[in-house]
Amino acid sequence: DAGITQSPRHKVTETGTPVTLRCHQTENHRYMYWYRQDPGHGLRLIHYSYGVKDTDKGEVSDGYSVSRSKTEDFLLTLESATSSQTSVYFCAMSTSGSTGELFFGEGSRLTVL
Amino acid sequence: EDQVTQSPEALRLQEGESSSLNCSYTVSGLRGLFWYRQDPGKGPEFLFTLYSAGEEKEKERLKATLTKKESFLHITAPKPEDSATYLCAVQGLRYSTLTFGKGTMLLVSP
Numbered sequence: 001d002a003g004i005t006q007s008p009r010h011k012v013t014e015t016g017t018p019v020t021l022r023c024h025q026t027e028n029h030r031y032m033y034w035y036r037q038d039p040g041h042g043l044r045l046i047h048y049s050y051g052v053k054d055t056d057k058g059e060v061s062d063g064y065s066v067s068r069s070k071t072e073d074f075l076l077t078l079e080s081a082t083s084s085q086t087s088v089y090f091c092a093m094s095t096s097g098s099t100g101e102l103f104f105g106e107g108s109r110l111t112v113l
Numbered sequence: 114e115d116q117v118t119q120s121p122e123a124l125r126l127q128e129g130e131s132s133s134l135n136c137s138y139t140v141s142g143l144r145g146l147f148w149y150r151q152d153p154g155k156g157p158e159f160l161f162t163l164y165s166a167g168e169e170k171e172k173e174r175l176k177a178t179l180t181k182k183e184s185f186l187h188i189t190a191p192k193p194e195d196s197a198t199y200l201c202a203v204q205g206l207r208y209s210t211l212t213f214g215k216g217t218m219l220l221v222s223p
Contacts, residue, residue, distance in 0.1 A: 033210075042117065042213035043157070043200070058210060090156050100147040100204040100211050104156030 003027050006091050006105040014113050019078040021108050023091030025071075031094040032074040033102065034058075034066060036087040043090065049074055050097055081112045115140045115205045117214035125220045126191055134186040134199055134217045142206030146184050148177050149200040151216070157200055191221045 004025045013019055023032060033048040035058075045058030047066040055066050063085060067075045078085055088109050092102040118137045126132055138146065145164050149157035161170040163179040170177045174195060176187045186199055198218045202211040 040215065042215045043202075043211075044213075045210050048210060092156070097209045098144070099162075100145045100202060101159050101162060102157075102211070103159070106156050107154070 004091060004093055004103055004105045006089075006108045008108060009106065010109045012111045012113065013081055015082060016080050019081050019110065019112075021076040021089055021091075021110070023074040023076070023105060025074075025093050027093060027103075028071060029093040029095055029103075030071070031097050032068065033092040033094075034064075034074065034076045035090045035092065036060065037090060037107075038087050046076065046089075078110075081110075083112050086110060086112045115203055115208070115212040117201055117203055117212050119199075119201050119214035119217050121217060122215070123218040123220070125222065126188075128192055128221055128223050129190050131187070131189045131191070133188070134219070136184040136186070136201030136214055137182060138184070138201075138203045139182075140203045140205040140212075144204040144206050144209075146179055147202045147204070147211065148184070148186055149202065151198045151200055160199075188219070191219075193221050193223050195219065196221045 007022045034046040035043045044060045046064050049055045049068040065077045088107050090107050091105040094102050116139045120135045148160040151157040161177040166181045168179050174189050178185045198216040200216045202213040
């Protein structure tokens with residue numbers, strides 16, 4: 001039992017199309033995060049959520065939006081995908097906002113052609 | 114702005130050859146420093162939290178230490194299964210979110 005799962009795990013899409021990545025957790029954790037990981041960069045925070053309908057921007061939020069209508073689900077949407085958004089996206093969760101102990105999903109590899 | 118620099122970028126060791134990975138950081142007040150392990154194609158896995166200078170944490174062949182400017186991840190007598198990318202992250206007092214370094218890719222050959 002993974003506790004946190006991401007879908008889809010792989011996706012290829014074309015520039016200009018909308019894309020939604022889903023993160024689902026079964027641990028009832030309050031905090032959830034979306035990161036992207038690219039060669040030559042560390043993990044960079046896109047958006048995070050500290051409760052249902054409570055979200056905030058991270059370091060690289062331009063071009064992304066998020067929604068959290070239920071504790072267990074955190075959605076990341078690219079309204080109009082661009083090639084610069086080709087990346088591996090990781091969802092993570094934590095028990096509180098003051099801890100750096102995050103539990104990560106397996107990642108979603110997105111390719112924008 | 115919080116910053117994390119990890120070195121070396123890549124490290125190749127023979128099985129049993131001990132070494133250390135470095136994580137240098139600048140942060141406006143340190144809340145915590147964190148080490149993660151990431152296997153290829155997987156998400157990072159939490160290893161350690163360090164809160165104050167002088168603190169040490171151990172797990173099997175790994176030991177993490179912390180000073181006011183850097184952290185070391187010491188690997189004693191590594192095995193091939195220790196091969197992974199090791200990530201360092203800091204959490205400052207000003208912002209609750211983590212700032213990650215780019216990681217050190219460790220390869221341990223039998």
